[in-house]
Amino acid sequence: MKIDGGCYCGEITYEADVDPEKVAICNCMDCQRMSGSAVRSNVYVDESDLKFLTGKATEFIKTSESGHKRAIGFCGNCGTALYACNADGEPRTYGLRALTSNQRDQLVPKSQYWLRSRPAWFADLDSIPGLQTQ
Ligand SMILES: [Zn+2]
Ligand SMILES: [Zn+2]
Numbered sequence: 001m002k003i004d005g006g007c008y009c010g011e012i013t014y015e016a017d018v019d020p021e022k023v024a025i026c027n028c029m030d031c032q033r034m035s036g037s038a039v040r041s042n043v044y045v046d047e048s049d050l051k052f053l054t055g056k057a058t059e060f061i062k063t064s065e066s067g068h069k070r071a072i073g074f075c076g077n078c079g080t081a082l083y084a085c086n087a088d089g090e091p092r093t094y095g096l097r098a099l100t101s102n103q104r105d106q107l108v109p110k111s112q113y114w115l116r117s118r119p120a121w122f123a124d125l126d127s128i129p130g131l132q133t134q
Contacts, residue, residue, distance in 0.1 A: 001017070001018055001019070001020050001103070001106070002015065002016075002017055003015065003016050003017075003018055003043075003101045003102070003103045003107070004016070004101065004102055004103075005100045005101035005102050005103075005104075006054075006055075006080075006100065007055070007074075007075035007077075007078050007080035007082060007100065008075070008078040008079075008080045009075060009077050009078035009080070011054065011055040011075055011077050011078070012052065012054060012055030012056070012057055012075050012080075012082060013052070013053045013054045013055065014050060014051060014052045014053060014082075014096075015050075015051055015053060016043075016045050016049055016050040016051065016096065017045075017049045018043045018044075018045045018049065018096070018107075019044075019045075020043075020106060020107060020108070021110055022043055022044040022045070022110075023041060023042070023043045023044075023098055023107045023108060023109045023110055024041070024042055024044070024109055024110065024111045024112060024113060025039050025040070025041050025042075025109045025111070025112035025113070026039065026040050026041075026042060026095075026112070026113050026114060027039050027112060027113065027114040027115055027116075027117045027118040028113065028114035028117050029114075029117050030062070031114075032117070032119075034072065034081060035081055038118070038119050038122045039112075039118065039122065040081075040097065041097070041098040041099055041107070041109050042083075042084075042095035042096060042097060042098055043095075043096050043098045043101070043107050044093060044094070044095055044096075045093070045094050045096055046091065046092075046093055046094075047085075047091055047092040047093070047094065048091070050094055050096065055075070057073035057074060057075060057076075057082050057083070058073070058074055058075070058076035059071040059072065059073050059087070060072045060074070061087055062084075068086070068088065069086070069087040069088055070084050070085065070086065070087055071084065071085050071086070071087035071092075072084050073085070080097075080100060081097050081100075082096070082097055082100055083095055083096045083097060
């Protein structure tokens, strides 16, 4: 499935050919802190199927508990989180932040990780009253 997308300010844009089955939610605490959100949804794509059209993401190198290095890519101008990937020199597999895509509604998560880190209130989101904003 062809997708395209980019960051909030428009400096970084990409297009990719992804498998819509490879969409997963990450509930880990690193994602929570880095995104400022309860959960993060990723679509996993090999570097050969992802092309950055404009701009270049700033990368923060994170060392995971297992010792692996991960590059966390974001827009240096507007701060939009764009991806995480291996940073060890091997061909990259990107966890592209699915909601930065213009086809976000079609990228429905099929699985989720780190459920034990999910905020307890998130499981019952529909019980929180909705306020009319528009
Ligand atoms: Zn930007
Ligand atoms: Zn995570």
